[in-house]
Amino acid sequence: NLPMLIHISETSSTNTYMHELLEREKVPEGSCVWADFQTAGRGQIGNVWESEAGKNLTFSIVIYPNFLPANRQFLISELSAYSVKELLDKYTSDITVKWPNDVYWKDRKICGMLIENDLSGQNLYASVSGIGINLNQKEFFGGAPNPVSLWQILGHEVDRETCMQEFLDIFYANYILILEGRENELHDKYMQSLYRKEGFYWYEDANGRFEAALQGIEPTGHLLLALKDGTVRRYEFKEVKYIL
Numbered sequence: 001n002l003p004m005l006i007h008i009s010e011t012s013s014t015n016t017y018m019h020e021l022l023e024r025e026k027v028p029e030g031s032c033v034w035a036d037f038q039t040a041g042r043g044q045i046g047n048v049w050e051s052e053a054g055k056n057l058t059f060s061i062v063i064y065p066n067f068l069p070a071n072r073q074f075l076i077s078e079l080s081a082y083s084v085k086e087l088l089d090k091y092t093s094d095i096t097v098k099w100p101n102d103v104y105w106k107d108r109k110i111c112g113m114l115i116e117n118d119l120s121g122q123n124l125y126a127s128v129s130g131i132g133i134n135l136n137q138k139e140f141f142g143g144a145p146n147p148v149s150l151w152q153i154l155g156h157e158v159d160r161e162t163c164m165q166e167f168l169d170i171f172y173a174n175y176i177l178i179l180e181g182r183e184n185e186l187h188d189k190y191m192q193s194l195y196r197k198e199g200f201y202w203y204e205d206a207n208g209r210f211e212a213a214l215q216g217i218e219p220t221g222h223l224l225l226a227l228k229d230g231t232v233r234r235y236e237f238k239e240v241k242y243i244l
């Protein structure tokens with residue numbers, strides 16, 4: 001079954017739309033719901049996702065990676081984030097992937113993603129990658145500290161339809177790497193593209209601020225940070241903050 005591309009003008013959240021669709025019907029793998037406007041776009045840790053109507057890309061893609069062990073689900077983050085990087089590389093330079101699943105231009109956030117498991121439908125395990133990419137928005141008003149759009153970088157608009165199609169082609173090609181058991185290639189590319197890959201920067205955990213260098217990311221998705229004295233700290237999602 002070929003994937004569907006469902007383009008709608010408005011919905012609360014494309015992730016929610018996808019979850020509801022999965023409950024109702026069989027949705028071919030790779031299908032994507034794309035909305036011009038979300039009335040209640042959802043971000044990480046219960047945040048809202050600000051996106052002006054008709055300006056950006058806000059969409060959700062479903063895949064069924066039932067073959068992946070639970071401790072390898074971070075691959076879906078790598079797949080989604082690295083695919084956005086590959087898309088944006090077509091338009092500009094200085095794009096990196098920021099652990100666990102943002103995409104940055106220099107020190108500013110150009111894309112966020114919310115990956116949710118869905119166990120409700122007729123499929124054993126569906127993974128919904130909800131992705132918001134700032135394309136043509138000229139100004140940001142919400143609480144996000146450091147947003148940037150492609151328009152702010154380039155000084156001109158880009159065609160959303162073209163970007164959507166380009167993204168899907170890239171995403172499918174990268175997903176095939178996983179399906180073929182070549183996920184190491186994807187992981188290597190993700191690691192090569194990391195924000196703050198080299199050098200010491202400031203981070204903050206429950207005990208306060210500290211300077212560290214990125215030492216690696218485990219297959220489980222844990223972040224390894226090396227202090228100047230050589231101590232290595234290991235973090236789960238949300239246990240550590242990057243000081244910008």
Ligand code: BTN
Pocket residue numbers: 012013014015016038040041042043044045047049057058059060102111112113114130131132
């Ligand atoms: C974040 O950085 O906090 C995550 C933002 C995720 C936003 C996207 S937009 C499409 C999809 N639908 C949602 O409601 N959220 C995600």
